[in-house]
Amino acid sequence: xxxxxxxxxxxxxxxxxxxxxxxxxxxxxAEFIEAAxxxxxxxxxxxxxxxxxxxxxxxxxxxxxxxxxxxYRLWLKERFHTIENLNDFMGKAWGEFDDVxxxxxxxxxxxxxxxxxxxxxxLADQLQWVxxxxxxxxxxHPLVTHCGGSRVETDVIRDVCDxxxxxxxxxxxxxxxxxxxxxxxxKSFSRIGMKNDWLAAxxxxxxxxxxxxxxxxxxxxxxxxxIRMQTLFSLMSGAKGxxxxxxxxxxxxxxxxxxGLMAVDGSQTPRMDAVKEMAETVCKxxxxxxxxxxxxxxxxxxxxxxxxxxxxEETNYANLCLNFNGTPQSCFARYKQTLCGIYELLWxxxxxxxxxxxxxxxxxxxxxxxxxPFPIMxxxxxxxxxxxxxxxxxxxxxxxxxxxxREANTWVSTKTPGGGLDKLFGCVEKDKIYVHxxxxxxxxxxxxxxxxxxxxxxxxxxxxxxxxTGKVMAQWNYNQSAALIQNHYxxxxxxxxxxxxxxxxxxxxxxxxxxxxxxxxxxxKDNSAKQTFILQQANKVTMRYLEGEGYYxxxxxxxxxxxxxxxxxxxxxxxxxxxxxxxxINAGLADGKISIDIPGRSISIFKVS
Numbered sequence: 001x002x003x004x005x006x007x008x009x010x011x012x013x014x015x016x017x018x019x020x021x022x023x024x025x026x027x028x029x030a031e032f033i034e035a036a037x038x039x040x041x042x043x044x045x046x047x048x049x050x051x052x053x054x055x056x057x058x059x060x061x062x063x064x065x066x067x068x069x070x071x072y073r074l075w076l077k078e079r080f081h082t083i084e085n086l087n088d089f090m091g092k093a094w095g096e097f098d099d100v101x102x103x104x105x106x107x108x109x110x111x112x113x114x115x116x117x118x119x120x121x122x123l124a125d126q127l128q129w130v131x132x133x134x135x136x137x138x139x140x141h142p143l144v145t146h147c148g149g150s151r152v153e154t155d156v157i158r159d160v161c162d163x164x165x166x167x168x169x170x171x172x173x174x175x176x177x178x179x180x181x182x183x184x185x186x187k188s189f190s191r192i193g194m195k196n197d198w199l200a201a202x203x204x205x206x207x208x209x210x211x212x213x214x215x216x217x218x219x220x221x222x223x224x225x226x227i228r229m230q231t232l233f234s235l236m237s238g239a240k241g242x243x244x245x246x247x248x249x250x251x252x253x254x255x256x257x258x259x260g261l262m263a264v265d266g267s268q269t270p271r272m273d274a275v276k277e278m279a280e281t282v283c284k285x286x287x288x289x290x291x292x293x294x295x296x297x298x299x300x301x302x303x304x305x306x307x308x309x310x311x312x313e314e315t316n317y318a319n320l321c322l323n324f325n326g327t328p329q330s331c332f333a334r335y336k337q338t339l340c341g342i343y344e345l346l347w348x349x350x351x352x353x354x355x356x357x358x359x360x361x362x363x364x365x366x367x368x369x370x371x372x373p374f375p376i377m378x379x380x381x382x383x384x385x386x387x388x389x390x391x392x393x394x395x396x397x398x399x400x401x402x403x404x405x406r407e408a409n410t411w412v413s414t415k416t417p418g419g420g421l422d423k424l425f426g427c428v429e430k431d432k433i434y435v436h437x438x439x440x441x442x443x444x445x446x447x448x449x450x451x452x453x454x455x456x457x458x459x460x461x462x463x464x465x466x467x468x469t470g471k472v473m474a475q476w477n478y479n480q481s482a483a484l485i486q487n488h489y490x491x492x493x494x495x496x497x498x499x500x501x502x503x504x505x506x507x508x509x510x511x512x513x514x515x516x517x518x519x520x521x522x523x524x525k526d527n528s529a530k531q532t533f534i535l536q537q538a539n540k541v542t543m544r545y546l547e548g549e550g551y552y553x554x555x556x557x558x559x560x561x562x563x564x565x566x567x568x569x570x571x572x573x574x575x576x577x578x579x580x581x582x583x584x585i586n587a588g589l590a591d592g593k594i595s596i597d598i599p600g601r602s603i604s605i606f607k608v609s
Contacts, residue, residue, distance in 0.1 A: 049134055054176065057116075062102075066203070073098065127170070212245055232584075247261055296367070298367060301368070302339070303358065392492065400461075427470045429463050440460075464498060533568050584604045
């Protein structure tokens with residue numbers, strides 16, 4: 001395996017020497033790829049084969065030619081085996097697989113969902129074919145690819161890219177890291193973390209593959225401190241390489257004067273100075289950084305099927321797909337909004353996050369708490385068995401409204417929670433209303449926590465719960481029906497909300513966010529107690545740490561614009577501990593705690609041994 005790198009190029013030969021591309025997406029021709037590999041594989045300048053730039057399938061309609069339709073039919077046949085099985089599952093009456101075509105309209109959730117799901121698998125098959133073709137001739141150089149936007153942030157119906165499948169086809173997997181930081185707000189900062197934590201879950205050896213070095217078209221330029229923040233936060237999240245887009249600013253097209261570490265005339269910039277400084281630190285500590293791994297305290301269960309069906313629930317002609325001569329309208333559906341809000345909440349609580357999916361259920365046991373955003377399609381036998389055993393063994397499961405509200409074919413379940421999850425959560429949904437964002441401001445409905453006057457506003461969903469074996473912890477103010485149920489099951493417990501907690505946190509009402517954070521802090525107190533490093537409350541300051549054999553690497557990031565006194569408690573620190581400076585502001589020891597006076601927009605990276 002290659003060692004950790006920040007790719008810093010000293011001259012304009014970057015385009016020639018960095019990474020040679022096989023243009024497989026345009027020319028899926030084995031002879032062309034093989035000729036390119038044979039020609040360049042012995043060149044000493046070759047670092048890796050970038051087998052596909054941003055593999056993705058856009059837009060919603062996608063290609064429905066005879067060849068694409070044939071592949072879709074074969075994909076269905078591999079899974080359902082007979083047309084009778086497919087008909088029974090989807091509620092159709094096709095005579096044979098050759099009768100199946102691309103969905104005629106988005107309103108048939110079952111057909112549209114499986115059509116888009118298939119494109120992700122078929123895209124991964126193409127990537128694997130390119131990988132195999134290159135490997136026939138070159139088994140030495142690593143293969144790399146990167147997504148344009150990860151599954152946890154993109155529109156999974158209109159822009160399909162199955163990161164988990166794609167990552168298996170290459171040695172290094174990465175992502176374009178476009179994060180606008182001009183407003184310096186918490187949402188932008190948390191998106192940096194979410195991108196990194198998702199990639200670390202998908203591919204332990206991942207790259208921040210396109211970190212944008214500047215803005216295009218003479219917009220407000222990226223500051224050196226922002227480049228430092230993104231770069232070092234990625235490394236402290238477990239990234240094993242950084243590739244900047246790009247070395248020198250563009251001179252043409254929509255990226256004019258854009259993205260360069262160097263100015264358009266080739267002159268040095270403060271951005272390049274910042275990168276060189278970081279590269280020196282990485283080179284000195286390459287082995288330490290490469291061997292260390294991030295330590296998460298809590299897991300978020302990401303369900304791509306719930307994500308996709310939630311998107312379909314809010315699809316209309318305006319946001320279905322790209323116009324021929326226009327740009328897409330992003331559809332920030334309920335699932336995606338609550339996912340991002342839950343992550344931001346955990347970010348502000350300074351909890352490092354791992355993502356678990358239906359493909360990685362074995363990792364549930366690693367965490368004392370797992371959170372499920374709007375899990376309307378978490379319904380498979382494997383998932384329900386794994387979640388039940390997780391709680392029975394002592395885990396805590398926190399869920400948004402409506403677990404398994406739909407069955408595997410996207411049809412509405414006759415009971416919610418479905419699939420037997422009503423027993424796990426100790427309640428059922430009596431009634432549910434979807435609330436449009438435009439109507440929320442006029443609503444007076446909110447959740448009142450038992451034993452207090454604390455109120456949490458409604459967001460996107462109002463679900464009235466009826467306890468069976470569970471205990472009511474909060475009620476809706478308008479009719480006193482249950483809005484939060486706690487249930488003890490085996491050695492563990494569950495919490496089911498009657499709304500979408502991430503969407504609540506996305507709201508701008510400071511009081512509602514404060515009440516929700518206080519509640520979640522209480523629910524997650526077991527996780528906080530187990531943290532190796534605990535950052536005492538600080539505004540817009542966060543910490544990441546990596547664990548190696550016999551050492552930790554800590555990184556404290558002050559995203560605010562003012563100097564702050566930061567204190568870090570740690571079970572890894574004792575009278576024999578040593579704090580070694582690695583980058584940025586010096587950290588010291590005082591009364592058995594790590595102490596840092598850290599200026600605004602600054603970083604402290606240190607080793608604890």
